[in-house]
Amino acid sequence: MLEISGFNFTFDEKKCLECGGKCCIGERGYIFVTPNEIKQIAEFMNMDFESFCLRFIKKVGYRYSLIEKKMQNGMGYACVFFDEKTKQCKIYQKRPSQCVRFPFWEDYEEDFKDLLKECIGVVKK
Ligand code: SF4
Known part of the structure; x- marks a missing residue:
C-alpha cells in the first residue's frame, strides 16, 4: 500500500492488474512529457528523437504531450502507448x-x- 504525506488516501498498486488501465483511457486529455522523458522513451523504442516526436508528440502551449488514439472498441480515447489487447x-x-x-x-x-471513478486501487484514510 503506497502513501504520500499530504494526501488523504492510500493506493494499492496490485489493483492495477485487475483495473484494465482506466487511467490511460477515457476522455481526451494530456500526458505531459519533458524533453528528457521524450529522449528516454525514444531510446527505449530504438527511435531517433525527431522521428519519435513527429509520430507521438503534440505541442500544448509551451509543453509537450504524448498523443492519443481512438479506442478500437469505440469507447473514447487512449494514450498512444496503451495496448488495448x-x-x-x-x-x-x-x-x-x-x-x-x-x-x-x-x-x-x-x-x-472523481478519483474513485478512475482508480479502484485508492482507499480513503
Ligand atoms: S504512457 Fe500512456 S499507456 Fe503508459 S502509463 Fe502513461 S498514459 Fe498509460
Whole structure:
C-alpha cells in the first residue's frame, strides 16, 4: 500500500492488474512529457528523437504531450502507448513522471469521488 504525506488516501498498486488501465483511457486529455522523458522513451523504442516526436508528440502551449488514439472498441480515447489487447502500457519502464505519480495528483486531494471513478486501487484514510 503506497502513501504520500499530504494526501488523504492510500493506493494499492496490485489493483492495477485487475483495473484494465482506466487511467490511460477515457476522455481526451494530456500526458505531459519533458524533453528528457521524450529522449528516454525514444531510446527505449530504438527511435531517433525527431522521428519519435513527429509520430507521438503534440505541442500544448509551451509543453509537450504524448498523443492519443481512438479506442478500437469505440469507447473514447487512449494514450498512444496503451495496448488495448493486454490492457497495459507498452513503455511502462519509461512512462512519464505524470503516469508514475498517478494517482497522487494534487487535483485528486480535493476530489476523491472523481478519483474513485478512475482508480479502484485508492482507499480513503
Ligand atoms: S504512457 Fe503508459 S502509463 Fe502513461 S498514459 Fe500512456 S499507456 Fe498509460
